[in-house]
Amino acid sequence: xxxxxxxxxxxxxxxxxxxxxxxxxxxxxxxxxxxxxxxxxxxxxxxxxxxxxxxxxxxxxxxxxxxxxxxxxxxxxxxxxxxxxxxxxxxxxxxxxxxxxxxx
Amino acid sequence: xxxxxxxxxxxxxxxxxxxxxxxxxxxxxxxxxxxxxxxxxxxxxxxxxxxxxxxxxxxxxxxxxxxxxxxxxxxxxxxxxxxxxxxxxxxxxxxxxxxxxxxxxxxxxxxxxxxxxxxxxxxxxxxxxxxxxxxxxxxxxxxxxxxxxxxxxxxxxxxxxxxxxxxxxxxxxxxxxxxxxxxxxxxxxxxxxxxxxx
Numbered sequence: 001x002x003x004x005x006x007x008x009x010x011x012x013x014x015x016x017x018x019x020x021x022x023x024x025x026x027x028x029x030x031x032x033x034x035x036x037x038x039x040x041x042x043x044x045x046x047x048x049x050x051x052x053x054x055x056x057x058x059x060x061x062x063x064x065x066x067x068x069x070x071x072x073x074x075x076x077x078x079x080x081x082x083x084x085x086x087x088x089x090x091x092x093x094x095x096x097x098x099x100x101x102x103x104x
Numbered sequence: 105x106x107x108x109x110x111x112x113x114x115x116x117x118x119x120x121x122x123x124x125x126x127x128x129x130x131x132x133x134x135x136x137x138x139x140x141x142x143x144x145x146x147x148x149x150x151x152x153x154x155x156x157x158x159x160x161x162x163x164x165x166x167x168x169x170x171x172x173x174x175x176x177x178x179x180x181x182x183x184x185x186x187x188x189x190x191x192x193x194x195x196x197x198x199x200x201x202x203x204x205x206x207x208x209x210x211x212x213x214x215x216x217x218x219x220x221x222x223x224x225x226x227x228x229x230x231x232x233x234x235x236x237x238x239x240x241x242x243x244x245x246x247x248x249x250x251x252x253x254x255x256x257x258x259x260x261x262x263x264x265x266x267x268x269x270x271x272x273x274x275x276x277x278x279x280x281x282x283x284x285x286x287x288x289x290x291x292x293x294x295x296x297x298x299x300x301x302x
Contacts, residue, residue, distance in 0.1 A: 032272030035281050054278075059216065060113055060238050061278035063209035067201060068276055079211050079223045087212075 022101065023094055025072060030090070033057070033065050046091025051084070062087060075100045105129065105136040105294075106172035106189075108163055108181035111202060113209075113238045114275045115144060118178050120282040121274050125176070128284075128291030134298065136176065139166040141184075152234055152241035156199070156249035160184050176294065179275055182255035191256075192294055193263045195273055199253030206237035264293055 031041035034056065051057050057065075066077050077100065086096040107126060110118040126136045142162050143151030163184040167175065175191040177184065182196035207226055214221045229235055230247040242250070255261070266273045269289045274281055 028272075029276075032276045033278050035277050035279065056278040058278065059213035060205075060209040062212055063205045064276055064278075066208060067205045079208055082208070082212060082215075084215075 019094075019098060022073075022097060026069070026090070026094060026097060029065065029068050029072060032068070033061060044090045046089065046094065048090040050089060050093065051087035053088070069097060073097060073101065075104060105134055106163070106167045106170055106175045107136050107138040108175060108177040108184050109138065109141070109144075110179035110181055110275060111141075111144075111183075112180075112240045112242075113206065114179050114197075114202070117275050117277055117280045119280065121287060122178055124282055124284060124287035125290050128287045129176075129294065132291055132295035134291070134295055137166070137170045137172065139163075139170075150241075151246075152243045154243060155245035156183060156253055157245075160186075174298070177255075182261075183253045185256060185261065187256055187258060187260065189260065191261045193255055193261055194269075194290060195266045195275070196255040196263060198255070199250035203237075203247070203250045206240070206242075207235075209238050210235070262297075264290065268293060 027041040027044055028038070030036075030044065030050075031038060034041075034054070051062050066082065069075070070077055075097070081096070081100075086092045107122060109115050109122050122138065126138060129136050139162070140147045141159050142149040143154045143159075160183075164186040166172075167186050167189060172189060175185050175189050177191060177193050177196065179195055179197045180199065180202050182191075182193040183199055185191045185193070207223060207230075210226065211221060211223060226235060230237075230242065230244070231251075232244060234241065234243040234247055236242070255263075269286050271283060271286050274283060274286070
């Protein structure tokens, strides 16, 4: 699959399997929120825009997204942690979720 | 069968799906009724003075008026189920989680609008005088009850998890949607077990 191809500028080591699994889980949640199929969700990359880029992703949809992430990843997201940066792109969300999981 | 819909924002997202399930149930020989809860849909009662208990009383009154022998609840509709009737809880949700999502939506919207609000402030205000959340005026009594309300786990209550129905829960959708396959699956789970029971 495409995810195996390391970017030229990325570190030579491929991503840790846990991080790939996390990215997949997040894509699956986003697919459920946006009502897109798995293929389209798989095409999301770190730069894919979310909040502020997709008109259907309003505050209520983002709130639902975060609550679902909490449920599926078994983490607690403090509302103080939620900022524009983490929600703006898929990469931001992924980095945030990874940091949360590493904390706990 | 009495159908108790999802509450507030989720009610909008699940509206068409709820009707799809009712049609699918009808095809399988199960009659169902969907009341407008007080303060919701076309009800003229202002929502901001209503408590969760008021909605429970209304749900029980509806069950009696329709002569319902069983209940299907959608999401937080499970918080309203009359305890005496056999109930199918589809993807039940606690009041606390519903409230959390609605509070979070308000915080995100406030932040975007440049208003400084904290979760603590909102919690305090909600408990004391109620809050407008996702466009729904939630009164203080409702707010406090939602913080602790959990679906009944008595022997009359049967949970149908989303994983049994398949696909992603429609309450997650950013835009309200519908899904005939899921509606058929849910109706079939209910109808199949009803036949075993009777």
